[in-house]
Amino acid sequence: MAVFTVNGKTVTAEKNQKLLRFLRDELRLTSVKDGCSEGACGTCTVLIDGKPTKACVPQTDKLEGKTILTVEGLSDWEKKVYTWAFGEAGAVQCGFCIPGMVISAKALLDTNPDPSREEAAFAIRNNICRCTGYVKIIDGILLAAKCFREGTLPEETADWKVGSRVHRVDVEEKVTGTGQYPDDVYLDGMLYGSAVRSQYPRARVLAIHTEEAKALPGVVCVLTAADIPGSNKVGHLKKDWDTMIAVGDITHYLGDAICLVAAKTPEALAQAKALVKVDYEELPAVHNPQEAILPDAPLVHREGNLLAHKHIQRGNPAEALAKSKYLITRRFSTPWTEHAFLEPECAVACPDGDGVLVLSTDQGAYDTQHEIMGMLGLPAEQVKVRNCLVGGGFGGKEDVTVQHHAALIAYLTKRPVKVKLTRAESLLIHPKRHPMEMEFSLGCDENGIIQGVAAECIADTGAYA
Ligand code: FES
Numbered sequence: 001m002a003v004f005t006v007n008g009k010t011v012t013a014e015k016n017q018k019l020l021r022f023l024r025d026e027l028r029l030t031s032v033k034d035g036c037s038e039g040a041c042g043t044c045t046v047l048i049d050g051k052p053t054k055a056c057v058p059q060t061d062k063l064e065g066k067t068i069l070t071v072e073g074l075s076d077w078e079k080k081v082y083t084w085a086f087g088e089a090g091a092v093q094c095g096f097c098i099p100g101m102v103i104s105a106k107a108l109l110d111t112n113p114d115p116s117r118e119e120a121a122f123a124i125r126n127n128i129c130r131c132t133g134y135v136k137i138i139d140g141i142l143l144a145a146k147c148f149r150e151g152t153l154p155e156e157t158a159d160w161k162v163g164s165r166v167h168r169v170d171v172e173e174k175v176t177g178t179g180q181y182p183d184d185v186y187l188d189g190m191l192y193g194s195a196v197r198s199q200y201p202r203a204r205v206l207a208i209h210t211e212e213a214k215a216l217p218g219v220v221c222v223l224t225a226a227d228i229p230g231s232n233k234v235g236h237l238k239k240d241w242d243t244m245i246a247v248g249d250i251t252h253y254l255g256d257a258i259c260l261v262a263a264k265t266p267e268a269l270a271q272a273k274a275l276v277k278v279d280y281e282e283l284p285a286v287h288n289p290q291e292a293i294l295p296d297a298p299l300v301h302r303e304g305n306l307l308a309h310k311h312i313q314r315g316n317p318a319e320a321l322a323k324s325k326y327l328i329t330r331r332f333s334t335p336w337t338e339h340a341f342l343e344p345e346c347a348v349a350c351p352d353g354d355g356v357l358v359l360s361t362d363q364g365a366y367d368t369q370h371e372i373m374g375m376l377g378l379p380a381e382q383v384k385v386r387n388c389l390v391g392g393g394f395g396g397k398e399d400v401t402v403q404h405h406a407a408l409i410a411y412l413t414k415r416p417v418k419v420k421l422t423r424a425e426s427l428l429i430h431p432k433r434h435p436m437e438m439e440f441s442l443g444c445d446e447n448g449i450i451q452g453v454a455a456e457c458i459a460d461t462g463a464y465a
Contacts, residue, residue, distance in 0.1 A: 001013065001014055001016075001061070002016075002060050002061050002062070002063050002064045003064060003065070004060075004063045004064060004065060004066045004067070004068060005066070005067045005068065006023070006027060006029070006068045006069075006070070006073070007029070007068070007069060007070060007072055007073025008073060011027065013026075013060035013061075013063070015060075016059050016060055016061040017059065017060055018037070018055070018056055018057075018058070018059060018060075019046070019055040019056075019057075019058045019059070019060055019063065019068070020032060020034060020037065020044045020054075020055040020056040022060050023046070023055055023068075023070060025186075028186060029070045029072050029177075030177060030180075030183075030184040031070050031071035031072055031099040031176065031177020031178075032044045032046060032055050032070050032071075032099065032100075032177075033096055033097075033099060033100065033177075033181070033183075033342075033343070033391070034056070034183060034344075035096065035097070035128075035342045035343065035344070035391075035423070036056070036344075036423040037056045037422065037423065038056065038423060039054050039056055039057045040128075040423075041097075041127075041128045041342060041423075042054060042097070042100045042101075042104070042124075042126045042127035042128055043096055043097050043099075043100045043127075043128075043342055044056050044100060045099075045100035045101075045103045045104055045126070045127060046068055046069060046070050046103055047067075047068065047069040047103055047106065047107055048063070048066050048067070048068055049066055049067050050067075050107065050110065051107065052103055052104045052107040052123075052126070054126070069103070069106075070099075070103070070177075071099040071102055071103060071175075071176055071177045072176075072177065074102075074106065074176075078106065079175070079176050080153060081144050081147045081148060081153065082102050082105070082140075082144055082175050082176075083171055083172045083175045083176065084143075084147065084153050084154070084167075085140045085141070085143035085144035085147060086098065086102075086137075086140040086144075086171060086175050087167030087168060087171035087172075087175075088140070088143055088154075088167065089136045089137070089139035089140035089143055090132075090136050090139075090168075091132055091136040091137045091139065091140035092132065092168055092170075092171050092174045092175060093131035093132045093392075094130075094131045094174075094341070094342070094343070094389070094390060094391045094392040095170070095173075095174025095175075095179060095389060095391070096181065096341075096342040096343045096389075096391030096392060097127060097128060097129040097130070097132075097342050098174050098175055098177075099175070099176075099177040100127050101124055101127050101129065101137055101141075102175060104123050104124045104126070104127050105120075105123060105124070105140075105141040105144060107123065108120065108123035108141070109141070109144065109145050109148060113145060113148060113149055114145060114149060115141070115142070115145060117138060117142065120138045120141040120142055120145075121134065121138055123141070124137060124138070124141070128342065129342070130340050130341055130342050130392050130394075131342075131392050170389070173389075174389070179389045180388050180389060181343055181346070181361055181388050181389045181390075181391050182346040182347055182348050182359050182360060182361050182388045182418070182420075183343070183346040183418070183420055184388075185348045185359055185388070185418070187348065187350060187416040188416075189415055189416060190348070190415075190416045190417060190418055191220055191262045191263060191264060191409065191413065191415050191416065191417040191418070192262065192263055192264075192265065192266045192269045192417070192418055192419075192420075193260060193261065193262040193263075193269070193405060193406060193409045193417045193418065193419040194260070194261060194269055194273060194419060194420075195244070195257035195258070195259065195260050195261075195405060195419075196257070196258045196259050196260075196261065196273050196276045196278070197254060197255060197256060197257060197258065197425070197428070197429075198245065198251040198253070198254055198255070198256040198257075198258055198280075199254075199278065199280060200251060200254070200280055200282050200283075200285075201251065201252070201253050201254050201285040201287075201463075202250060202251060202252065202282075202283045202284065202285040202286070202298065202300075203250065203251050203280040203281060203282045203283055204248070204249070204250050204251075204280065204281040204283060205245050205246070205247050205248065205249060205250075205251065205258060205278060205279075205280060206247070206248075206279040206280060206281055207247060207278070207279040208224055208247060208258060208259050208276065208277075208278050208279075209276065209277040209278070209279075210222040210224070210259060210276055212275040212276075212277075213261060213272040213273070213275040213276045214272075216263075216268060216271055216272045216275060217268070218263050218264045218265055218267075218268030218272075219261065219262070219263045219264075219268055219269075219272045220262045220263060220264065220413055220415070221260075221261075221262050221409070221412065221413055222259055222260070222261050222262075222272070222276065223244075223259060223260040223261075223262075223408060223409065223412065224244055224246070224247070224258075224259045224260075225242065225243065225244040225245065225246035225247075225249075226246065226247075227408070227412060228243055228244070228375060228376075228408065229375075229376055229377045229411075230373075230374055230375045230376050230377030230378070231374045231375060231377070232244065232246065232375070233374075234371040234374065234375060234399075234400055234404060235371075235399070235464060235465055236364070236367050236371075236398065236399060236465075237465040238307070238464075238465035239374075240301055240464050240465050241399070241464045241465075242256065242257075243257065243375055243404055243405070243408070244256075244257045244258060244259060244260065245257070245258055250283065251280075252300055252301070252463035252464065253462065253463035253464075254428055255425075255428045255429035255430075255463075256463075257405065258276075258278050259276060259278075260405055260408065260409060261273050261276065262409045262413060262415075262417055283298065284298050285298070286298055286300050286305065288460055289437070289458045289459075289460050290437075290458075292305035292306075293305070293458075300463065307461050307465050315452070316452075317452045317453060317454045318452075318454070319452075320443060320451045320452025321441060321443040321451070321452045321454060322443075323443075323451065324443025324444055324445065324451045324452060325443075325444065325445050325446045326443065326444050326445075326446075327441060327442070327443045328441070328442050328443075329439065329440070329441040329442075330439070330440055331437070331438065331439050332436075332437075332438045332439075332440065333435070333436070333437055333438070334435055334436045334438075335435050336432045336433070336434075336435045336460075337432055337433035337435075338396075338427060338432055339392070339393065339394040339395060339396030339397075339430070339432070339433070340392075340394075341391060341392030341393055341394060341396060341397065342391050342392050343361060343390070343391020343392055344420065344421045344422065344423055344425075344426040345361065345397065345401045345402045345420070345421045345426055345429075345430065346361060346402060346418065346419070346420035346421070347359065347360045347361070347402045347403040347405075347406040347407075347418070347419050347420075348406060348416065348417070348418045348419075349403075349406035349407045349409065349410035349411075349416065349417055349419075350410050350415075350416035350417075351410055351411070351414045351415070351416075352382075352384055353382065354382055355376075355378050355381070355382025355383055355384070355411070356372070356376070356378075356382070356383060356384070356407045356410050356411050357384045357385075357386065358372065358383070358384065358385045358386070358403050358406060358407050358410075359386050359387075359388050360385055360386070360387055360388065360403045361387070361388055361389070361390045361391060361393075361397060362385065362387050362390065362397060362403065363390065363393045363395070363397045363398045364398055365385040365386070365387045366385075367398070367400075368385045368400055368403045368404075369383050369384070369385045371400045371403070371404055372385070372400070372403065372404050372407045375404050375407070375408065376407060376408065376411055383407070385403070395433070396430045396431070396432070397430070399430065399431060399464075401421065401429055401430055402419040402420065402421060405419045406418070406419040431461075431462060431464065432462065434459040434460055434461055434462075435459070435460050436457050436458065436459045436460070437457070437458045438455060438456070438457045438458075439455065439456050440453065440454075440455045441453070441454045441455070
Protein backbone atom coordinates (compact mmCIF):
# COMPACT_ATOMS: atom_id res chain seq x y z
CA MET A 1 0.00 0.00 0.00
CA ALA A 2 1.19 3.55 -0.70
CA VAL A 3 -0.21 7.03 -0.16
CA PHE A 4 0.71 9.76 -2.62
CA THR A 5 -0.75 12.79 -4.40
CA VAL A 6 -2.30 12.75 -7.86
CA ASN A 7 -3.35 16.05 -9.41
CA GLY A 8 -3.46 17.67 -5.97
CA LYS A 9 -5.54 14.94 -4.28
CA THR A 10 -4.22 12.44 -1.76
CA VAL A 11 -4.83 8.89 -2.95
CA THR A 12 -4.17 5.43 -1.56
CA ALA A 13 -3.01 2.64 -3.82
CA GLU A 14 -4.04 -0.50 -1.92
CA LYS A 15 -2.65 -3.02 -4.37
CA ASN A 16 0.91 -2.84 -5.72
CA GLN A 17 0.65 -2.39 -9.48
CA LYS A 18 2.07 -0.33 -12.30
CA LEU A 19 1.30 3.36 -11.84
CA LEU A 20 -0.21 3.34 -15.35
CA ARG A 21 -2.81 0.74 -14.35
CA PHE A 22 -3.65 2.59 -11.12
CA LEU A 23 -4.11 5.93 -12.90
CA ARG A 24 -6.21 4.49 -15.71
CA ASP A 25 -8.18 1.63 -14.13
CA GLU A 26 -8.77 3.03 -10.65
CA LEU A 27 -8.63 6.83 -11.03
CA ARG A 28 -9.86 6.79 -14.68
CA LEU A 29 -7.25 9.36 -15.68
CA THR A 30 -7.37 8.27 -19.28
CA SER A 31 -5.14 11.00 -20.68
CA VAL A 32 -2.39 8.61 -19.59
CA LYS A 33 -2.34 6.42 -22.68
CA ASP A 34 -1.21 2.81 -22.77
CA GLY A 35 0.86 2.54 -25.93
CA CYS A 36 3.20 -0.29 -24.99
CA SER A 37 3.34 -0.87 -21.21
CA GLU A 38 7.03 -1.56 -21.75
CA GLY A 39 8.63 1.82 -21.10
CA ALA A 40 9.27 2.44 -24.78
CA CYS A 41 6.75 4.82 -26.34
CA GLY A 42 6.18 7.64 -23.83
CA THR A 43 2.39 7.90 -24.34
CA CYS A 44 1.91 7.37 -20.58
CA THR A 45 4.33 10.11 -19.50
CA VAL A 46 3.35 11.83 -16.22
CA LEU A 47 5.24 14.10 -13.87
CA ILE A 48 6.51 12.52 -10.67
CA ASP A 49 7.83 15.27 -8.40
CA GLY A 50 8.17 17.42 -11.51
CA LYS A 51 10.18 14.87 -13.51
CA PRO A 52 8.68 13.34 -16.67
CA THR A 53 8.33 9.59 -16.11
CA LYS A 54 6.68 6.78 -18.06
CA ALA A 55 3.83 5.62 -15.82
CA CYS A 56 4.18 2.02 -17.04
CA VAL A 57 7.53 1.70 -15.27
CA PRO A 58 7.15 2.53 -11.53
CA GLN A 59 5.15 0.30 -9.19
CA THR A 60 2.75 2.13 -6.88
CA ASP A 61 4.43 0.76 -3.71
CA LYS A 62 7.51 2.80 -4.60
CA LEU A 63 5.59 6.10 -4.75
CA GLU A 64 4.91 6.80 -1.06
CA GLY A 65 4.76 10.59 -0.53
CA LYS A 66 5.34 11.44 -4.20
CA THR A 67 3.45 14.07 -6.20
CA ILE A 68 2.06 12.98 -9.55
CA LEU A 69 0.60 15.14 -12.28
CA THR A 70 -1.29 14.10 -15.41
CA VAL A 71 -2.77 16.32 -18.12
CA GLU A 72 -6.09 16.28 -16.22
CA GLY A 73 -4.28 18.14 -13.41
CA LEU A 74 -3.05 21.07 -15.53
CA SER A 75 -4.63 24.43 -14.78
CA ASP A 76 -7.37 25.67 -17.13
CA TRP A 77 -4.92 28.29 -18.43
CA GLU A 78 -2.30 25.66 -19.23
CA LYS A 79 -4.90 23.50 -21.01
CA LYS A 80 -6.00 26.52 -23.07
CA VAL A 81 -2.44 27.44 -24.01
CA TYR A 82 -1.39 23.92 -25.05
CA THR A 83 -4.64 23.46 -26.98
CA TRP A 84 -4.18 26.72 -28.85
CA ALA A 85 -0.43 26.26 -29.46
CA PHE A 86 -0.67 22.64 -30.64
CA GLY A 87 -3.70 23.53 -32.78
CA GLU A 88 -1.96 26.52 -34.32
CA ALA A 89 1.19 24.52 -35.06
CA GLY A 90 -0.76 21.60 -36.57
CA ALA A 91 0.93 19.41 -33.99
CA VAL A 92 -1.97 17.00 -33.46
CA GLN A 93 -3.04 14.20 -35.73
CA CYS A 94 -4.23 10.92 -34.20
CA GLY A 95 -3.54 12.51 -30.83
CA PHE A 96 -2.55 9.34 -29.00
CA CYS A 97 0.94 10.61 -28.17
CA ILE A 98 -0.12 14.17 -27.39
CA PRO A 99 -0.94 14.13 -23.64
CA GLY A 100 2.48 12.56 -23.03
CA MET A 101 4.07 15.23 -25.21
CA VAL A 102 2.26 17.97 -23.28
CA ILE A 103 3.56 16.59 -19.98
CA SER A 104 7.14 16.51 -21.29
CA ALA A 105 6.63 20.06 -22.57
CA LYS A 106 5.35 21.20 -19.18
CA ALA A 107 8.39 19.68 -17.44
CA LEU A 108 10.58 21.77 -19.72
CA LEU A 109 8.65 25.05 -19.58
CA ASP A 110 8.26 24.94 -15.78
CA THR A 111 12.04 25.26 -15.46
CA ASN A 112 12.98 26.93 -18.74
CA PRO A 113 10.37 29.43 -19.98
CA ASP A 114 12.30 30.38 -23.11
CA PRO A 115 13.81 27.18 -24.51
CA SER A 116 15.71 26.86 -27.76
CA ARG A 117 14.48 24.54 -30.50
CA GLU A 118 17.14 22.03 -29.50
CA GLU A 119 16.02 22.13 -25.87
CA ALA A 120 12.40 21.55 -26.88
CA ALA A 121 13.47 18.60 -29.06
CA PHE A 122 15.51 17.18 -26.17
CA ALA A 123 12.51 17.49 -23.82
CA ILE A 124 10.44 15.09 -25.97
CA ARG A 125 13.27 12.65 -26.72
CA ASN A 126 11.42 9.86 -24.84
CA ASN A 127 8.04 10.47 -26.54
CA ILE A 128 7.41 8.74 -29.84
CA CYS A 129 5.01 10.24 -32.37
CA ARG A 130 4.19 8.19 -35.44
CA CYS A 131 1.85 10.54 -37.36
CA THR A 132 2.77 14.16 -36.88
CA GLY A 133 6.53 13.94 -36.85
CA TYR A 134 8.39 16.11 -34.40
CA VAL A 135 8.82 19.44 -36.22
CA LYS A 136 5.28 20.65 -35.60
CA ILE A 137 5.21 19.36 -32.03
CA ILE A 138 8.38 21.34 -31.31
CA ASP A 139 6.72 24.35 -33.00
CA GLY A 140 3.75 23.84 -30.66
CA ILE A 141 5.95 23.71 -27.56
CA LEU A 142 7.78 26.91 -28.56
CA LEU A 143 4.45 28.64 -29.28
CA ALA A 144 3.13 27.54 -25.88
CA ALA A 145 6.28 28.90 -24.25
CA LYS A 146 5.69 32.27 -25.92
CA CYS A 147 2.07 32.38 -24.72
CA PHE A 148 3.10 31.56 -21.15
CA ARG A 149 5.78 34.27 -21.24
CA GLU A 150 3.39 36.87 -22.64
CA GLY A 151 0.44 35.74 -20.52
CA THR A 152 -2.02 36.08 -23.41
CA LEU A 153 -3.51 34.00 -26.19
CA PRO A 154 -4.16 35.37 -29.69
CA GLU A 155 -7.83 35.89 -30.61
CA GLU A 156 -9.42 33.05 -32.59
CA THR A 157 -9.81 34.58 -36.04
CA ALA A 158 -10.56 31.63 -38.28
CA ASP A 159 -13.72 32.22 -40.28
CA TRP A 160 -13.92 28.65 -41.65
CA LYS A 161 -14.19 29.88 -45.25
CA VAL A 162 -12.59 27.68 -47.90
CA GLY A 163 -8.87 28.41 -47.81
CA SER A 164 -8.87 29.63 -44.19
CA ARG A 165 -6.28 28.28 -41.81
CA VAL A 166 -8.19 26.68 -38.94
CA HIS A 167 -7.39 24.43 -36.02
CA ARG A 168 -8.50 20.81 -36.07
CA VAL A 169 -11.96 20.43 -34.57
CA ASP A 170 -10.72 17.70 -32.23
CA VAL A 171 -7.55 19.40 -31.04
CA GLU A 172 -8.86 20.21 -27.56
CA GLU A 173 -10.01 16.69 -26.70
CA LYS A 174 -6.75 15.27 -27.98
CA VAL A 175 -4.51 17.73 -26.12
CA THR A 176 -6.42 17.52 -22.84
CA GLY A 177 -6.92 13.76 -23.08
CA THR A 178 -10.71 13.85 -22.83
CA GLY A 179 -11.25 12.30 -26.28
CA GLN A 180 -12.15 8.63 -26.20
CA TYR A 181 -10.18 5.83 -27.79
CA PRO A 182 -11.82 2.44 -27.12
CA ASP A 183 -9.38 1.65 -24.31
CA ASP A 184 -10.66 4.76 -22.49
CA VAL A 185 -14.13 3.22 -22.27
CA TYR A 186 -14.98 1.57 -18.93
CA LEU A 187 -18.48 0.10 -18.58
CA ASP A 188 -20.17 -1.35 -15.49
CA GLY A 189 -19.67 -5.10 -15.33
CA MET A 190 -17.25 -5.01 -18.26
CA LEU A 191 -15.35 -8.24 -18.91
CA TYR A 192 -11.83 -8.49 -20.26
CA GLY A 193 -11.31 -10.74 -23.26
CA SER A 194 -8.28 -12.08 -25.05
CA ALA A 195 -7.32 -14.88 -27.41
CA VAL A 196 -4.95 -17.76 -26.80
CA ARG A 197 -2.70 -17.75 -29.89
CA SER A 198 -1.11 -20.57 -31.81
CA GLN A 199 2.20 -21.96 -30.60
CA TYR A 200 3.25 -22.88 -34.15
CA PRO A 201 2.99 -21.08 -37.49
CA ARG A 202 1.63 -24.23 -39.09
CA ALA A 203 0.13 -27.02 -37.02
CA ARG A 204 -3.04 -29.07 -36.87
CA VAL A 205 -5.09 -28.34 -33.77
CA LEU A 206 -5.88 -31.75 -32.30
CA ALA A 207 -7.63 -30.73 -29.09
CA ILE A 208 -8.30 -27.63 -26.97
CA HIS A 209 -8.53 -28.31 -23.23
CA THR A 210 -10.47 -25.49 -21.62
CA GLU A 211 -11.80 -27.16 -18.45
CA GLU A 212 -9.16 -25.85 -16.04
CA ALA A 213 -9.45 -22.31 -17.37
CA LYS A 214 -13.25 -22.42 -17.15
CA ALA A 215 -13.05 -23.57 -13.52
CA LEU A 216 -10.90 -20.62 -12.45
CA PRO A 217 -12.82 -18.09 -10.31
CA GLY A 218 -13.57 -14.94 -12.26
CA VAL A 219 -13.61 -16.66 -15.66
CA VAL A 220 -16.89 -16.15 -17.50
CA CYS A 221 -16.34 -18.16 -20.67
CA VAL A 222 -13.82 -19.85 -22.92
CA LEU A 223 -15.04 -19.89 -26.51
CA THR A 224 -13.79 -21.91 -29.46
CA ALA A 225 -14.69 -21.93 -33.15
CA ALA A 226 -17.53 -24.34 -32.32
CA ASP A 227 -19.30 -21.49 -30.49
CA ILE A 228 -19.42 -19.18 -33.53
CA PRO A 229 -23.05 -18.87 -34.67
CA GLY A 230 -22.26 -17.74 -38.24
CA SER A 231 -19.23 -18.16 -40.47
CA ASN A 232 -15.79 -18.69 -38.93
CA LYS A 233 -14.08 -16.98 -41.87
CA VAL A 234 -13.52 -13.23 -42.15
CA GLY A 235 -11.42 -11.14 -44.54
CA HIS A 236 -12.15 -8.02 -46.57
CA LEU A 237 -10.45 -9.12 -49.82
CA LYS A 238 -11.05 -12.84 -49.43
CA LYS A 239 -12.78 -14.74 -46.64
CA ASP A 240 -9.70 -16.70 -45.69
CA TRP A 241 -9.06 -15.67 -42.08
CA ASP A 242 -10.36 -17.91 -39.29
CA THR A 243 -11.92 -16.09 -36.35
CA MET A 244 -10.52 -19.04 -34.41
CA ILE A 245 -8.82 -22.20 -35.64
CA ALA A 246 -11.24 -25.09 -35.15
CA VAL A 247 -10.22 -28.48 -33.81
CA GLY A 248 -9.00 -30.47 -36.85
CA ASP A 249 -7.98 -27.37 -38.80
CA ILE A 250 -4.50 -26.04 -39.48
CA THR A 251 -3.00 -22.79 -38.23
CA HIS A 252 -1.58 -20.31 -40.74
CA TYR A 253 0.63 -18.13 -38.57
CA LEU A 254 1.63 -17.47 -34.98
CA GLY A 255 -1.08 -14.82 -34.67
CA ASP A 256 -3.95 -17.29 -35.13
CA ALA A 257 -6.51 -17.35 -32.33
CA ILE A 258 -7.24 -20.82 -30.91
CA CYS A 259 -9.79 -19.84 -28.30
CA LEU A 260 -11.17 -16.74 -26.59
CA VAL A 261 -11.17 -16.26 -22.84
CA ALA A 262 -13.31 -13.70 -21.02
CA ALA A 263 -12.89 -12.94 -17.32
CA LYS A 264 -13.99 -10.37 -14.77
CA THR A 265 -10.49 -8.99 -14.22
CA PRO A 266 -7.33 -8.71 -16.34
CA GLU A 267 -5.52 -10.82 -13.71
CA ALA A 268 -8.02 -13.71 -13.96
CA LEU A 269 -7.84 -13.43 -17.74
CA ALA A 270 -4.05 -13.82 -17.79
CA GLN A 271 -4.19 -16.79 -15.40
CA ALA A 272 -6.96 -18.47 -17.38
CA LYS A 273 -5.13 -18.09 -20.70
CA ALA A 274 -2.13 -19.86 -19.19
CA LEU A 275 -4.39 -22.76 -18.11
CA VAL A 276 -5.68 -23.49 -21.64
CA LYS A 277 -3.82 -26.49 -23.07
CA VAL A 278 -3.79 -27.15 -26.80
CA ASP A 279 -2.61 -30.35 -28.49
CA TYR A 280 -0.95 -29.70 -31.84
CA GLU A 281 0.55 -31.76 -34.61
CA GLU A 282 3.33 -29.51 -35.85
CA LEU A 283 3.53 -29.35 -39.64
CA PRO A 284 6.18 -27.99 -42.00
CA ALA A 285 5.63 -24.26 -42.59
CA VAL A 286 6.01 -22.08 -45.65
CA HIS A 287 7.96 -18.95 -44.82
CA ASN A 288 8.13 -16.94 -48.04
CA PRO A 289 6.94 -16.90 -51.66
CA GLN A 290 10.10 -18.63 -52.85
CA GLU A 291 9.21 -21.65 -50.70
CA ALA A 292 5.50 -21.32 -51.44
CA ILE A 293 6.01 -21.48 -55.20
CA LEU A 294 7.81 -24.87 -55.15
CA PRO A 295 5.74 -27.68 -56.67
CA ASP A 296 5.71 -29.79 -53.50
CA ALA A 297 5.27 -26.84 -51.09
CA PRO A 298 2.84 -27.39 -48.20
CA LEU A 299 -0.42 -25.57 -48.85
CA VAL A 300 -1.01 -22.56 -46.61
CA HIS A 301 -4.66 -22.61 -47.65
CA ARG A 302 -6.51 -25.55 -49.21
CA GLU A 303 -6.90 -23.75 -52.56
CA GLY A 304 -3.16 -23.19 -52.87
CA ASN A 305 -0.46 -20.69 -52.10
CA LEU A 306 -1.11 -18.07 -54.80
CA LEU A 307 -3.46 -15.26 -53.78
CA ALA A 308 -3.38 -13.27 -57.00
CA HIS A 309 -1.45 -13.05 -60.24
CA LYS A 310 -1.52 -9.94 -62.40
CA HIS A 311 0.11 -9.60 -65.79
CA ILE A 312 0.28 -6.11 -67.23
CA GLN A 313 1.69 -5.55 -70.70
CA ARG A 314 1.89 -2.58 -72.99
CA GLY A 315 3.59 -3.00 -76.37
CA ASN A 316 6.19 -5.73 -76.79
CA PRO A 317 8.81 -5.43 -74.05
CA ALA A 318 10.86 -8.47 -75.17
CA GLU A 319 11.29 -6.95 -78.62
CA ALA A 320 12.03 -3.49 -77.19
CA LEU A 321 14.69 -4.88 -74.86
CA ALA A 322 16.25 -6.99 -77.63
CA LYS A 323 16.60 -3.90 -79.82
CA SER A 324 18.00 -1.69 -77.03
CA LYS A 325 21.62 -0.60 -77.25
CA TYR A 326 22.14 -1.02 -73.47
CA LEU A 327 20.44 -3.43 -71.10
CA ILE A 328 20.61 -3.49 -67.34
CA THR A 329 19.01 -6.03 -64.97
CA ARG A 330 18.87 -5.54 -61.23
CA ARG A 331 17.09 -7.15 -58.27
CA PHE A 332 15.48 -5.14 -55.46
CA SER A 333 14.03 -6.24 -52.13
CA THR A 334 11.77 -4.41 -49.72
CA PRO A 335 11.19 -5.72 -46.17
CA TRP A 336 8.08 -6.32 -44.09
CA THR A 337 7.02 -2.90 -42.82
CA GLU A 338 5.23 -2.53 -39.53
CA HIS A 339 2.78 0.38 -39.33
CA ALA A 340 3.77 1.14 -35.75
CA PHE A 341 0.67 3.08 -34.82
CA LEU A 342 0.94 4.24 -31.22
CA GLU A 343 -2.44 2.91 -30.09
CA PRO A 344 -2.62 -0.90 -29.97
CA GLU A 345 -5.84 -2.46 -31.26
CA CYS A 346 -8.74 -2.38 -28.81
CA ALA A 347 -12.50 -2.86 -29.07
CA VAL A 348 -15.30 -2.68 -26.53
CA ALA A 349 -18.50 -4.53 -27.37
CA CYS A 350 -21.78 -4.70 -25.52
CA PRO A 351 -25.18 -6.31 -26.05
CA ASP A 352 -27.54 -4.04 -27.97
CA GLY A 353 -31.11 -5.39 -28.14
CA ASP A 354 -30.79 -8.78 -29.83
CA GLY A 355 -27.47 -7.79 -31.38
CA VAL A 356 -24.24 -6.04 -30.51
CA LEU A 357 -22.71 -2.59 -30.44
CA VAL A 358 -18.97 -2.43 -31.03
CA LEU A 359 -16.85 0.59 -30.12
CA SER A 360 -13.78 0.36 -32.23
CA THR A 361 -10.58 2.04 -33.38
CA ASP A 362 -11.29 1.34 -36.94
CA GLN A 363 -10.19 2.21 -40.45
CA GLY A 364 -13.42 0.86 -41.91
CA ALA A 365 -16.47 0.76 -39.67
CA TYR A 366 -18.67 -0.72 -42.44
CA ASP A 367 -16.13 -3.44 -43.28
CA THR A 368 -16.03 -4.31 -39.59
CA GLN A 369 -19.82 -4.38 -39.46
CA HIS A 370 -19.96 -6.76 -42.44
CA GLU A 371 -17.36 -9.08 -40.94
CA ILE A 372 -19.23 -9.25 -37.64
CA MET A 373 -22.59 -9.76 -39.39
CA GLY A 374 -21.14 -12.77 -41.22
CA MET A 375 -19.52 -14.20 -38.12
CA LEU A 376 -22.58 -13.82 -35.90
CA GLY A 377 -25.08 -14.58 -38.67
CA LEU A 378 -26.95 -11.34 -37.96
CA PRO A 379 -28.53 -8.71 -40.23
CA ALA A 380 -27.07 -5.19 -40.44
CA GLU A 381 -29.65 -3.75 -38.01
CA GLN A 382 -28.30 -5.96 -35.23
CA VAL A 383 -24.63 -5.08 -35.62
CA LYS A 384 -23.65 -1.51 -34.89
CA VAL A 385 -20.05 -0.34 -35.14
CA ARG A 386 -19.19 3.05 -33.71
CA ASN A 387 -15.77 4.46 -34.29
CA CYS A 388 -13.98 6.05 -31.37
CA LEU A 389 -10.82 8.08 -31.94
CA VAL A 390 -8.22 6.12 -33.90
CA GLY A 391 -4.70 6.27 -32.52
CA GLY A 392 -3.06 5.81 -35.91
CA GLY A 393 -3.65 3.06 -38.45
CA PHE A 394 -1.77 3.70 -41.69
CA GLY A 395 -3.50 0.68 -43.27
CA GLY A 396 -2.65 -1.61 -40.36
CA LYS A 397 -6.11 -1.29 -38.82
CA GLU A 398 -8.15 -2.16 -41.91
CA ASP A 399 -8.70 -5.80 -41.02
CA VAL A 400 -10.61 -7.02 -37.99
CA THR A 401 -8.30 -8.13 -35.18
CA VAL A 402 -10.18 -7.58 -31.93
CA GLN A 403 -13.54 -6.22 -33.05
CA HIS A 404 -15.09 -9.56 -34.02
CA HIS A 405 -13.68 -11.27 -30.93
CA ALA A 406 -15.22 -8.60 -28.70
CA ALA A 407 -18.52 -8.86 -30.59
CA LEU A 408 -18.64 -12.65 -30.16
CA ILE A 409 -17.99 -12.51 -26.42
CA ALA A 410 -20.57 -9.75 -25.87
CA TYR A 411 -23.16 -11.53 -28.03
CA LEU A 412 -22.79 -14.88 -26.27
CA THR A 413 -22.31 -13.69 -22.68
CA LYS A 414 -24.74 -10.75 -22.94
CA ARG A 415 -22.16 -8.63 -21.12
CA PRO A 416 -19.89 -5.77 -22.17
CA VAL A 417 -16.30 -6.71 -22.86
CA LYS A 418 -13.01 -5.05 -23.74
CA VAL A 419 -10.58 -6.91 -26.00
CA LYS A 420 -7.21 -5.24 -26.32
CA LEU A 421 -3.91 -6.35 -27.79
CA THR A 422 -0.63 -5.89 -25.99
CA ARG A 423 2.04 -4.20 -28.08
CA ALA A 424 3.70 -7.59 -28.63
CA GLU A 425 0.38 -9.12 -29.78
CA SER A 426 -0.27 -6.12 -32.02
CA LEU A 427 3.08 -6.57 -33.76
CA LEU A 428 2.48 -10.30 -34.15
CA ILE A 429 -1.11 -10.22 -35.33
CA HIS A 430 -1.90 -7.39 -37.70
CA PRO A 431 -0.87 -7.63 -41.35
CA LYS A 432 2.17 -5.71 -42.52
CA ARG A 433 3.07 -3.93 -45.71
CA HIS A 434 4.09 -6.68 -48.12
CA PRO A 435 7.79 -7.33 -48.63
CA MET A 436 8.61 -7.62 -52.33
CA GLU A 437 11.27 -9.29 -54.41
CA MET A 438 11.56 -7.45 -57.72
CA GLU A 439 13.65 -7.96 -60.82
CA PHE A 440 13.72 -5.14 -63.35
CA SER A 441 15.31 -5.19 -66.81
CA LEU A 442 15.61 -1.82 -68.54
CA GLY A 443 16.78 -1.21 -72.07
CA CYS A 444 17.78 2.18 -73.46
CA ASP A 445 19.13 3.62 -76.70
CA GLU A 446 22.49 5.32 -77.20
CA ASN A 447 21.03 8.58 -75.79
CA GLY A 448 19.82 6.94 -72.56
CA ILE A 449 16.16 7.05 -73.58
CA ILE A 450 14.38 4.04 -72.11
CA GLN A 451 13.03 1.71 -74.80
CA GLY A 452 11.49 -1.04 -72.71
CA VAL A 453 11.06 -2.41 -69.21
CA ALA A 454 10.32 -5.93 -68.04
CA ALA A 455 9.66 -6.53 -64.36
CA GLU A 456 8.71 -9.39 -62.14
CA CYS A 457 7.49 -8.50 -58.64
CA ILE A 458 6.66 -11.11 -56.05
CA ALA A 459 4.81 -9.83 -53.00
CA ASP A 460 4.47 -11.79 -49.78
CA THR A 461 0.99 -11.31 -48.34
CA GLY A 462 1.74 -13.52 -45.34
CA ALA A 463 -0.84 -15.93 -44.03
CA TYR A 464 -3.92 -14.06 -45.23
CA ALA A 465 -5.17 -11.85 -48.06
FE1 FES B 1 1.55 11.46 -32.47
FE2 FES B 1 -0.47 10.17 -33.77
S1 FES B 1 -0.25 12.33 -33.37
S2 FES B 1 1.22 9.32 -32.68
